[in-house]
Amino acid sequence: MTGLASPAVRKRAPAAGTTPGVPQGPPAPRRTALLPTAALVLGALYCLLPVAWVLVAATKPASDLFSTFTFLPGNGLGDNVSDLTAYREGIYWRWMGNSVLYAGLGAVLSTVVSAFAGYALAVYRFRGREAFFNIMLTGVLMPPVILAIPQYLLMAEADLTDTYASVLLPLVLSPYGVYLGRIYAEAAIPMELVEAGRVDGAGEWRIFLRIAVPMMSPGLVTIFLFQFVAIWNNFLLPFIMLGDDEKFPMTVGLFTLLKQGASQPSLYNLVITGALLAIVPLIALFLVIQRFWSLDLLSGAVKS
């Protein structure tokens, strides 16, 4: 139950009949299965293909994009990046900053709200607990479109459309985040500790901060990441809410650039370079974070 943080302890015990205690598992317990390995590697290459392509394409000068072989690199990456930076006084970097702001701040707020709600649902027995949880879960199933139009109209009533708040606020509550928060809190917080805290005279708020939050932290990191990616990838809501391109996140900004490219093909190079620079931060984040955080947590895994 407490093996949440370390992926290493979750490995299955070595198969019977092999030497225990050998690092990295038993060395070749049986021979490598060639065909399955090939299939898995092929799958991995398929997933890397568009990323590899955008890496190459971003190095091509505009004149080569549609003329040289697709995977032949050029030497225009520096020029492409400076063209992109120069485009409309660096609006691209403004979109990037906006995305970081929406996703970062949104995910922090979302994690706090989910931690509160998940903790309450896991630790307390009170009237309306299951009803609250079930109503929250139907939110997971709600198509965003049925929400987006009235959200836009209500924001318009409140005179809030085309503001940072109009994109930020509707994404703070994540029903899936609340669900994960409850699961992690149930798995990580022993009730005896909460009781012991009460006997010692600690208030409920102090127990939450001092006992629950540290124990839930691997789960909270997961909720943060999940929500960060969800907001970073979001397109529909900012697309509907925003008119002023100074407030666009990356996704909407690149979309408008691509749309203009239909009549101005020279912009395609900027789109491609922009797409590359937009995926680098998240890929880097996952590469770094997977050293001490397990992907399994994303699907609500709590058992060791």
Place this chain on the structure above:
Amino acid sequence: MTQPPKGARRSYGVKAAPYGFLLPAGVLFVLFFALPIGYALWLSFHKVRIKGLGLGKGAKTEVWAGLENYTSALTDSELLGSALRVLGYGAIVVPVMLGLALFFALLLDSERVRARSFARLAIFLPYAVPGVIAAVLWGFLYLPDVSPFLFLLDKFGLPQPDLMDGGPLYLAMSNIAVWGGTGFNMIVIYTALRSLPAEVYEAAKLDGCSELQIALRIKIPMVVPSLVLTFFFSIIATLQVFNEPMTLKPLTNGIPSTWSPLMKVYSDAFTGGNIYAASATAVVLALATFALSFALLRISNRRTTQGATR
């Protein structure tokens, strides 16, 4: 958040605390889920009546429309067309994506397969790529002058289809969804596989079962609950496809502005300016999603319980 009182009144604090902790989520739920849903329902039963030329204040009033918006939504050929397109698209995406996710998860769970941690990360990677950017990348890879696939077909003297029109468009669009969604579903299934007790396989191995037999007879039946869950979410996501066709649209003439039901709702509401009709369509869409996913859930439940009693 109020500081719960200490000492004699602590039992009151314990009683009030959960409501305090739930307050932010509750307020946000009312403001950004319940209220918009209620408003969408209200709009769907109303229409605008214009007096005279429709100029000036008070010339437009909202009046009760009954089921008018719903009947026109249900008889709208554009909506029907978009629904059929998305059903066809979903019929490709959901089985292929979940089949691949299950296949890769089983390979990751097999000790004799190499390069597992590399493959796990590589296949998961598209999850971190926004749908809009995925569509940009694949969209360029579908263009005749850029596409390596068309290049290969050409090299072998085969005809080069237009990947962004007609029948091939379904495959092209499905490919983007499969590429983006397989990794996340793979992780969900793989997590379920790893939580199974290892003793189950050890016994089967001692009995001489091959890895393939273990996968088919033991592992797959035991992860059915995760498969149902991923299935459920995939259906919902597929019916709501919006970002990818919207992004591909500028690159081709083969995608109408009402390609998917969501695009139809968007164009009704924001291009056509009829928020009442768009709300009715959105409600119909939500109900259809619920009906379809619950029907499929029931079928799969019946199948699983039958399998268990056999």
